[in-house]
Amino acid sequence: MKSNGSVLYNEKMIGHLPGISVGDQFFSRAEMVVLGIHSHWLNGIDYMGEKYAKLPQYHSYTFPVATCIVLSGVYEDDLDNSEDVIYTGQGGNDLLGRRHQIQDQKMIRGNLALKNNMACGVPVRVIRGHGSANSYCGKIYTYDGLYKVIKYWAEKGVSGFTVFKYRLSRLEGQPTLTTNQVHYSRTQVPTSISELRGLVCDDISGGQEKFPIPATNIVDDPPLPPSGFLYSKSIQLGKNIKLPSVACGCKCKGECVDPRSCSCARLNGNDFPYVRRDGGRLVEAKAVVFECGPHCHCSTTCVNRTSQHGLRYRLEVYRTPKKGWAVRSWDTIPSGAPVCEYTGILTKTDDNGLDPENNYIFDIDCLQTIKGLDGRERRPGDISSLIDLDDKKSEAPEYCIDAGSIGSVARFINHSCAPNLFVQCILSQHQDIKVAKIMLFAADNIPPLQELSYDYGYVLDSVVGADGALKKLRCFCGSADCRKWLY
Template identity: 70%
Template sequence: MLWQMFEANATMYPEKRIGDLPGISVGHRFYSRAEMVAVGFHSHWLNGIDYMGQSYRKGVYHNYTFPLAVAIVISGMYEDDLDNAEDVIYTGQGGHDLTGNKRQIRDQKLERGNLALKNCVEQCVPVRVVRGHECASSYCGRVYTYDGLYKVVQYWAEKGLSGFTVFKYRLRRMEGQPILTTNQVQFSYGRVPQSVAEIRGLVCEDISGGQEDVPIPATNLVDDPPVAPSGYTYCKSLQIAKNVKLPANVSGCNCQGTCVDPRTCACAKLNGSDFPYVQINGGRLIEARAVVFECGPSCGCGPGCVNRTSQRGIKHRLEVFRTPKKGWAVRSWDFIPSGAPVCEYIGALVRTEDTDHVCENNYIFDIDCLQTMRGLGGRERRLGDVSVSAINSFDGDDQKSESVPEFCIDAGSTGNIARFINHSCEPNLFVQCVLSSHHDVKLARVMLFAADNIPPMQELTYDYGYALDSVSGPSGKIKQMPCYCGAADCRKRLF
């Protein structure tokens, strides 16, 4: 059928062209490579690089040096690819094992598509970028999404992960195009590094300086020259301000070793006579709750108890990476199952009133457990049994606590990896207040849990929870900040 279309000159765009094609906008989906070939959007069935050859030297392109790339497909076929959505490290063609294991088996050469992308760098010619990923609704099992024009800003040759020479191309998405949506871009193309030597753009081997059980590297493929995260001190436990006094430890359960019977465990009774976690994959939260009561220092059970799940520190291999628009961000090298704890929001525990004079601090997290429990400030009220009688300082007539949380966590100058996790209007993490050593909800621990199964290399995000027009500057004027989360239903503003 396709050959008949070519012979009849029935393709939509039989001649290759630089830039966008009329009628094919960002976000357009092709349900096979054949559709792209038929339209003339990308004319190769297998090759990732579509380019103009020497036959295009005449006519409107007579001033260009050929070959010249016009489009590429990113589909996870090369182990050396690294896809950061708006900033891409793309591996050239050739020397690839076609058996499906994505390995290089020979050196690549600077010819054909590889030479065409090199010429794009030198002549500032943009290329169309198409991303392909698995899709059950496509008859060929994959779908290809047009993600816009990218500028090829750099190229070089290096030894790839398999020891053979590969050509690498750095592409950056051009400004002024519709933003990428999170369901358009798949972040799992890049092969998870197996060692420090394989980490591309490494600017810090461990931002925690050995404090965390699992090192947290930082990478930067955006800035030139690349810089590491700075302007703060890493800490893995809350720093308590001098004018903040934590409540005394409450009496705990009498369980021994590990809590197993919710009918007799005093901590389980606080959670509605049930344990909030299941003992799967190191412990997973069954559902988001108004507040979770965990076992604490006065309990008889040990550290392996399922009701201490959030107290075990960071267990997944996390990475801080630089983005073109959102600053620093966080992703996991590991699969994170739904309900698994990711990290606690750590910083200085201070009184909210003491931060009123602080300007441009975007790392303050209000401890708003009371607001969540009551469904205030636009927050969705969470269902679930809560033992109110066990909560100290829970005063239903306290109007101040309803409007402004009394305490907050300031991670501006000191904090952990949570300070780098970005907002999203469609997040894959959720915030959960947890009580363990005491039962004062105004001083609850703030934990981030996986809201869904999260594949490796996908950015981790949570909803910052700002209401629009809720932030004012020193003069009292409403402040506005655009949102670049890229979600399909993005609110367009952070606040």
């Protein structure tokens, strides 16, 4: 088809190609060659050579110039943060073996072309390839729009050979990304913190958690660590705030196994909310989960204390181009597993000392969820014995958690309109739903290196600034069903 001149675009072009839209998918590289969006069967960088320098429209360019790159996990040094990419140049790769570098790269052909893109200010098309059983070649390729090359450098790669690295940033004003693969930042989980590029902090928890929580930043220049807060794995009480008295506990010996004789299980509808698999997993999201507490006679290994054992998965905080800091896991998190607790300073929502510009306020709105207010989906569970659900006073949260200056890793988890975590209210120390513990659980099986997210639960046009005017904030979650606005 190429030799017959029957491909869609026989000559290479810079920028978007008419008739091919952001989000269009291709079931093989052959399709991309036929369309002309990327004209190489194997190379990751497609570029225009010296022959194009003779055309008048390109007289100001230095050739070669790259037109398109494919990101598909071929290079072990690639990093992909959706809107911001660290792309490894071509050459020196053992394509027929384990796809590791086997020799140094050279500043020629596609590598030189990407360098010239930066110098000339020419954007490059980015296509991402990701595994798919629906494609006869095992992959689907998605066109994700135009990116600009903003920096390049040479460094020793993972395998010890020199590679060229290019940092690309997605141009503004394009359709929202839809490729699921862009939620992955690396192709491989690091074996140690020392391997992390852009490491700005070894452990933001300062040793408080079971595992160190590193922070990385390949977005800012210079790269700065998270700042302006103190890490705390537990709730701190605000001024004049007191927790209710400790609830009476169950009389079980050893571990709770019989829901008929366990008073905590009876509060959970005569059943245990967790199954023991993978260290304890929540069977379903509930109105509230009653866990065994300080006055219970059961052991600390009881399955009904699942949320009380701290972090179980290795987490990393990392910088994103548009959403600020974000969180990902190095481990697979199974559905229903507890991830982390949202901590900070427990205070009243009507506290005049709260900063209206503080974006780390978490209203303890368990009652609002239970009552199905503001479009929330009702959850199973009966707590009528603890609270009068007909009380109109309970329609607004009375308490909140302020994580602006003190908080855990949960303060860095972003909103998504299609989240992989959900919020679960838990009672163990006491039985006051208005000051319940806030835990984040996995809503689905979450693979390593996928960004963690939950729905912040804002209602549109519900946030008012200090001046009394409505505040608006765009959503950059990138999900296919994105509501476009966070509030």
